[in-house]
Each structure stands twice: as C-alpha cells, then as structure tokens.
Amino acid sequence: MNKNVVITNGTGNIDLINGSYTVSASVNGYDNTSILPTSINVVEGTNEYNFTIAADGVLSLHVTEDGTSSGTPVVGATFVRTDSNGVEYGSVITSDSNGDAVFNNVPYATTDAPIIYYKQTASDGNHEFSSAVANTSMTASTATVEVANPLGASRTINLTDANYANLPIDSGTLTLNN
Amino acid sequence: MKKVIINILGINYNICEPKVIIYDNNNCVIVNKYTCNGKLSVCLKSKCIYKIKICYFNNVLVRRLIVSPYINNYYFNFGYSYIPNSSNINNVTFNLKDFYYSLPIEKGIINLNE
Numbered sequence: 001m002n003k004n005v006v007i008t009n010g011t012g013n014i015d016l017i018n019g020s021y022t023v024s025a026s027v028n029g030y031d032n033t034s035i036l037p038t039s040i041n042v043v044e045g046t047n048e049y050n051f052t053i054a055a056d057g058v059l060s061l062h063v064t065e066d067g068t069s070s071g072t073p074v075v076g077a078t079f080v081r082t083d084s085n086g087v088e089y090g091s092v093i094t095s096d097s098n099g100d101a102v103f104n105n106v107p108y109a110t111t112d113a114p115i116i117y118y119k120q121t122a123s124d125g126n127h128e129f130s131s132a133v134a135n136t137s138m139t140a141s142t143a144t145v146e147v148a149n150p151l152g153a154s155r156t157i158n159l160t161d162a163n164y165a166n167l168p169i170d171s172g173t174l175t176l177n178n
Numbered sequence: 179m180k181k182v183i184i185n186i187l188g189i190n191y192n193i194c195e196p197k198v199i200i201y202d203n204n205n206c207v208i209v210n211k212y213t214c215n216g217k218l219s220v221c222l223k224s225k226c227i228y229k230i231k232i233c234y235f236n237n238v239l240v241r242r243l244i245v246s247p248y249i250n251n252y253y254f255n256f257g258y259s260y261i262p263n264s265s266n267i268n269n270v271t272f273n274l275k276d277f278y279y280s281l282p283i284e285k286g287i288i289n290l291n292e
Binding site: 002003004005006007008009010011012013014015016017018019020021022023024025026027028030034035036040042044047048049050051052053054055081083089090104105107114115 | 194268269270271272273274275276277278279280281282283284285286287288289290291292
C-alpha cells in the first residue's frame with residue numbers, strides 16, 4: 001500500500017497505522033535516491049520522524065569590486081544559506097583569492113527549480129556589501145552569480161583642538177573600530 | 179471478456195486499501211492489485227468461475243466469484259469488525275531537511291510503501 005506525505009516547508013502530516021514502511025522521495029531539484037532513512041518502523045507513541053535528502057549542484061558566488069566577471073576579486077567575503085526569511089542554515093563559505101565562494105550540494109532542476117536563498121555576512125573590511133537575503137535558482141548543475149562589493153567610499157575625517165576652536169591637529173592617527 | 183468492478187465494503191479506506199487477488203480455474207493468479215476507495219476494475223470472462231481472495235491487514239476473505247453477463251458490479255463485505263483498532267492509527271509528522279544544510283525542504287513528497 002502506498003501513502004504519499006506532502007511536505008511543505010519541511011513538514012508533512014498523515015494518519016498512519018503502525019508498521020514498517022519503505023521510503024522514497026520526490027523532491028524537485030534533489031537527488032531523490034539520497035533520502036535517508038530509506039525505511040521506518042512506525043510505532044505506538046512515536047509520531048514524528050525525520051528525514052534528509054541531498055542535492056549535488058554547485059553555486060559559485062564570484063565577489064568583485066564592480067560585480068563583473070573581470071572585476072577585482074574581493075577576498076574574505078562570507079556567505080551563508082538562508083530560508084526566505086533570512087534564517088541561517090549550514091556553514092559559512094568564504095571567497096578565495098579569485099573572489100569565489102562556493103556552495104556545494106545545492107538543488108537544481110531544468111524546470112521549476114527550487115529557489116536558493118543566501119546572504120552575505122561580511123566582506124574583507126575594506127569593501128561595502130549588502131546583508132539582504134538574495135536568491136537564485138539553478139537550471140544546471142553549476143552556476144555562478146556575480147556579487148559586487150565596492151570599495152568603501154572616501155571619507156574626510158577632521159581633527160581639531162578641543163580648546164582652540166578650529167585649530168587643526170598637525171599630525172596624528174585616529175583608529176576606528178567596528 | 180467483460181469489465182467488472184469489485185467493490186469491497188466494510189473497511190476504512192482512509193486507513194488502508196484492501197488487496198484483491200483473483201485466481202482462474204487453474205488456480206493461477208490473474209489479478210493482484212490494491213483497490214482504490216474499495217473499488218477495483220478488472221476484466222474477466224463471462225460465465226466463468228473465479229476464486230477471489232481479499233486481504234485487509236491480517237484478515238483474508240475468500241469467496242467464489244461467478245461472472246454473470248448481466249452484472250457488472252460485485253460486492254464483498256468485510257464487515258466493520260475488521261477495521262483495525264483505532265489506537266494503532268497515529269497522526270504522524272514527517273520532517274524533511276537538506277542533508278548538508280539542515281534547511282527545511284520547501285516542497286516535496288515522501289512516499290511510504292508498506
């Protein structure tokens with residue numbers, strides 16, 4: 001006897017009798033043979049069962065100052081997968097000397113591909129970045145998204161003597177921390 | 179051959195569908211299928227005698243089935259006493275996450291096969 005459990009936002013419910021069941025999955029964008037566990041024993045008193053499934057796409061985020069494939073790479077920019085609400089999942093990835101930060105094991109599909117959400121959590125300290133949740137979807141197993149991290153804008157810092165109005169300090173250093 | 183509908187009564191289709199096995203007069207299995215909402219459409223020879231075995235959980239109903247040229251629907255009553263104890267029925271929650279990211283899967287289907 002077959003029973004289908006519709007999964008929405010990670011969860012599905014079904015009325016089920018106790019017994020042993022083999023498990024398969026149909027999730028667009030994922031490798032459906034990777035469902036784990038592949039069998040369960042539904043027993044009295046246990047009404048919640050957890051499964052995982054994996055994908056094998058590769059999403060590269062190429063971080064440059066101007067957001068183009070030929071731009072100056074930004075090293076040390078960090079990203080993390082999120083859901084649509086910005087809740088973070090998994091490990092942080094960091095851009096390398098080429099400006100590439102890579103999410104492995106992401107879903108892809110030729111049609112109706114799942115949306116992949118992510119956000120940037122930091123840059124290298126010298127570049128601006130957006131921490132807003134971004135998204136993309138992949139119709140092939142690999143894809144690259146160009147990300148712009150422009151240089152921080154030039155700012156003028158003035159230092160004057162507190163006791164002599166407008167008297168500039170000849171030389172010195174101000175240290176800014178954030 | 180004519181198309182007939184096997185109707186199984188006295189069971190709870192929301193919990194489980196019965197399995198129907200039909201044997202010909204040589205005792206060979208010619209049908210081995212689950213019903214859908216207690217119904218199963220099969221093609222059988224008119225004026226022939228078959229043996230029908232209906233399996234529902236651990237219970238088996240065996241009857242003789244004579245296919246009349248004038249009758250298309252055949253009914254077999256399992257009786258409500260065969261409905262499994264409701265304490266065995268659980269509202270079960272299934273959680274499905276991405277193996278590498280623990281991200282909840284937005285939409286998909288888990289298929290269970292007993």
